[in-house]
Amino acid sequence: MQADLGIDEDEEKEPVALAKVSARSLSVYYGDKQALFDVDLDIHANQVTSLIGPSGCGKSTFLRCVNRMNDVIEGCRVEGSIRMDGHEIHAPEVDVVSLRRRVGMVFQNPNPFPKSIFENVAYGPRIHGLSRTRSDLEELVVSSLERAGLFDEVKDRLGEPGTSLSGGQQQRLCIARAIAVGPEVILMDEPCSALDPIATARIEELIDELRATYAIVVVTHSMQQAARISQRTGFFHLGVLVEEGETSKIFTNPEDARTQDYITGRFG
Amino acid sequence: MSSPGPAAARLSEDARTRRRHAADRRFRLYGLSAVVLALLALVALLGSIAFNGLSAFRHHQLELEVTLDRETLGLPDGPVDVSDLRGANYMGVIRERLRALHPEVSSRKEKRALYGLVSSVAGFELQQLVLADPALLGRSVRVALPLSDESGRYLKGDISRETEESRRKLNDRQLDWIDAWRDQGFVQSAWNTRFLTGGDSREPEVAGLGGALLGSLWTLLVTLALSFPLGVAAAVHLEEFAPRSRVTDFLEVNINNLAAVPSIVYGLLGLAVFLNFMGLPRSAPVVGGLVLALMTLPTIIIAARAALRAVPPSIREAALAVGASPLQVVVHHVLPLALPGILTGTIIGMARALGETAPLLMIGMVAFIADPPSGPLSPATALPVQIYLWAESPERAFQELTFGAILVLVAFLLVMNAVAIILRNRSEKSW
Ligand SMILES: Nc1ncnc2c1ncn2[C@@H]1O[C@H](COP(=O)(O)OP(=O)(O)OP(=O)(O)O)[C@@H](O)[C@H]1O
Ligand SMILES: [Mg+2]
Numbered sequence: 001m002q003a004d005l006g007i008d009e010d011e012e013k014e015p016v017a018l019a020k021v022s023a024r025s026l027s028v029y030y031g032d033k034q035a036l037f038d039v040d041l042d043i044h045a046n047q048v049t050s051l052i053g054p055s056g057c058g059k060s061t062f063l064r065c066v067n068r069m070n071d072v073i074e075g076c077r078v079e080g081s082i083r084m085d086g087h088e089i090h091a092p093e094v095d096v097v098s099l100r101r102r103v104g105m106v107f108q109n110p111n112p113f114p115k116s117i118f119e120n121v122a123y124g125p126r127i128h129g130l131s132r133t134r135s136d137l138e139e140l141v142v143s144s145l146e147r148a149g150l151f152d153e154v155k156d157r158l159g160e161p162g163t164s165l166s167g168g169q170q171q172r173l174c175i176a177r178a179i180a181v182g183p184e185v186i187l188m189d190e191p192c193s194a195l196d197p198i199a200t201a202r203i204e205e206l207i208d209e210l211r212a213t214y215a216i217v218v219v220t221h222s223m224q225q226a227a228r229i230s231q232r233t234g235f236f237h238l239g240v241l242v243e244e245g246e247t248s249k250i251f252t253n254p255e256d257a258r259t260q261d262y263i264t265g266r267f268g
Numbered sequence: 269m270s271s272p273g274p275a276a277a278r279l280s281e282d283a284r285t286r287r288r289h290a291a292d293r294r295f296r297l298y299g300l301s302a303v304v305l306a307l308l309a310l311v312a313l314l315g316s317i318a319f320n321g322l323s324a325f326r327h328h329q330l331e332l333e334v335t336l337d338r339e340t341l342g343l344p345d346g347p348v349d350v351s352d353l354r355g356a357n358y359m360g361v362i363r364e365r366l367r368a369l370h371p372e373v374s375s376r377k378e379k380r381a382l383y384g385l386v387s388s389v390a391g392f393e394l395q396q397l398v399l400a401d402p403a404l405l406g407r408s409v410r411v412a413l414p415l416s417d418e419s420g421r422y423l424k425g426d427i428s429r430e431t432e433e434s435r436r437k438l439n440d441r442q443l444d445w446i447d448a449w450r451d452q453g454f455v456q457s458a459w460n461t462r463f464l465t466g467g468d469s470r471e472p473e474v475a476g477l478g479g480a481l482l483g484s485l486w487t488l489l490v491t492l493a494l495s496f497p498l499g500v501a502a503a504v505h506l507e508e509f510a511p512r513s514r515v516t517d518f519l520e521v522n523i524n525n526l527a528a529v530p531s532i533v534y535g536l537l538g539l540a541v542f543l544n545f546m547g548l549p550r551s552a553p554v555v556g557g558l559v560l561a562l563m564t565l566p567t568i569i570i571a572a573r574a575a576l577r578a579v580p581p582s583i584r585e586a587a588l589a590v591g592a593s594p595l596q597v598v599v600h601h602v603l604p605l606a607l608p609g610i611l612t613g614t615i616i617g618m619a620r621a622l623g624e625t626a627p628l629l630m631i632g633m634v635a636f637i638a639d640p641p642s643g644p645l646s647p648a649t650a651l652p653v654q655i656y657l658w659a660e661s662p663e664r665a666f667q668e669l670t671f672g673a674i675l676v677l678v679a680f681l682l683v684m685n686a687v688a689i690i691l692r693n694r695s696e697k698s699w
Contacts, residue, residue, distance in 0.1 A: 072584075072594075127591065128591060174586070178589070
């Protein structure tokens with residue numbers, strides 16, 4: 001893991017003041033293989049940014065750069081800059097643990113801890129020391145579950161294992177777990193890929209509600225979903241960010257022929 | 269290829285499917301007979317051990333009323349101190365009682381034959397009684413005295429009157445005496461508690477496993493205290509923290525090799541390093557524990573690494589993503605999930621260490637030691653070594669003790685393996 005910090009000079013590209021997270025000249029290598037090429041992408045607060053593109057084009061890789069989950073992958077090297085509120089996240093003084101507290105992540109497959117529903121949500125606040133008393137913690141767990149739209153379904157069985165829930169419930173539990181630590185950005189990697197249409201609709205609704213508080217990035221394979229939930233969309237192809245802009249524009253009037261081909265289903 | 273025909277014809281067996289079914293049945297039969305053979309071998313093994321060894325858990329005693337007469341004991345009138353009591357002639361008291369039972373015995377040779385029926389350490393029983401309560405001096409007490417090993421074998425049916433007199437250790441006269449005692453109700457059969465609690469002895473009738481059990485316990489405690497934390501720490505480091513490199517590959521190959529090294533090699537290493545170089549005490553459970561810990565370490569590392577690897581990476585990612593530090597990921601999530609697997613490996617390693625003999629021979633735990641060890645530094649033997657020692661002893665009565673000790677060892681191994689299986693089943697829950 002190596003961060004290129006000498007990037008500050010060429011910041012003339014775009015004013016970054018408004019963006020919550022902005023990636024500049026981001027390149028990622030897995031060993032010798034380059035997975036992302038020179039990506040520039042902004043993520044704004046109170047907006048849903050969706051990332052689309054064919055399988056293997058680097059969407060997950062980009063997402064994992066934002067909370068530095070790539071650090072733990074052996075042989076993975078990140079070059080370029082990612083700034084959050086103007087601060088470089090690869091700077092030596094940045095602590096990954098507090099970065100990950102501010103940037104929550106929901107994975108493609110629901111991965112609750114094999115502990116109780118309560119413990120799943122309480123774990124993050126507990127290790128960060130977010131609540132002083134037991135009743136504070138309980139309140140936080142309940143409010144997180146409520147915001148994730150799960151509380152009514154599980155309020156009588158908070159002591160049961162999180163793994164005993166259905167897939168859609170598990171995914172919402174993971175969302176509750178992510179928001180319990182009070183992040184500013186939430187990264188979701190295909191959060192609905194394992195879910196049925198009803199659970200998907202439920203989570204899409206939830207994403208729309210959460211937008212009021214967080215900057216949200218959603219990776220999705222469904223054009224319709226991207227069009228429904230996001231304000232901005234980025235299209236990746238073979239590790240390159242081909243096009244990025246307002247969702248309505250990308251889906252109605254894309255500039256690049258590859259985007260056009262992809263959203264009309266001609267490849268991918 | 270679709271041959272038109274009535275559905276029934278296509279569903280019934282033809283010659284080809286019949287052959288396939290026959291092959292199927294034959295194959296299952298082979299498998300079943302293999303299982304049955306293995307079971308038979310196991311039953312035969314355990315059965316023969318139990319058949320030979322169960323009798324070691326009971327023994328016969330001679331229950332007599334003896335008079336602790338000061339004169340016979342060789343004690344002066346008046347106050348006596350502990351050393352007098354220790355050195356008193358308790359055998360004399362017993363011999364006098366035996367002479368009283370059989371007044372017809374007069375020649376020296378016959379007397380010696382009579383005395384020989386009782387264990388040569390029978391006086392020790394009386395000594396213990398008197399040391400515990402000196403007020404018994406001069407009075408009559410009922411005591412259960414150990415019989416000699418050969419008398420015990422006769423009473424258990426190992427020696428038969430039918431055998432030619434010259435080919436057995438007890439002559440007809442001696443057998444008559446024993447029969448008389450039995451008929452008069454002097455001979456009692458009781459649980460042989462000394463067998464499980466007492467120390468080793470040159471006399472099979474009073475030899476016990478207690479010292480070896482304690483020695484094994486101390487040895488295993490040292491082994492566990494060293495190999496478990498070291499093994500888990502090494503496995504966690506290799507599996508969770510160390511980046512894959514030539515060094516870790518090299519370590520991995522070596523750990524796998526060490527697990528296959530014959531145990532006697534560890535014994536030689538212990539002899540060279542712990543005894544000769546570091547000067548640790550010979551025959552001590554600490555050294556045995558150190559050597560067995562070295563031997564068990566690779567097993568535990570390999571089992572712990574497999575258990576850690578079985579924890580799905582998604583759990584680690586989930587914990588990292590809410591901001592857990594790498595150490596918190598391991599301590600809060602990965603280790604608890606891997607623990608049943610780690611414990612299973614550890615117990616299996618300990619069971620192997622419990623049954624290990626060769627390395628202990630190399631570091632001198634094979635000496636004859638009568639007193640049970642008082643700690644990890646005092647000389648001791650271990651269970652399997654005790655079995656080896658008894659199996660080597662010329663007295664026939666030790667054979668029964670050998671099998672009894674094997675039964676005890678097998679019982680411990682069965683319990684340990686059962687615990688390992690229970691843990692493994694518990695760990696098979698999904699996450
Ligand atoms: N841990 C890894 N080691 C090596 N190469 C990897 C690793 N993770 C991803 N890659 C490679 O990086 C490229 C981008 O992968 P990434 O997971 O970002 O794709 P994606 O766009 O998320 O695809 P999908 O839509 O299928 O999830 C792929 O070619 C993949 O093979
Ligand atoms: Mg992906």
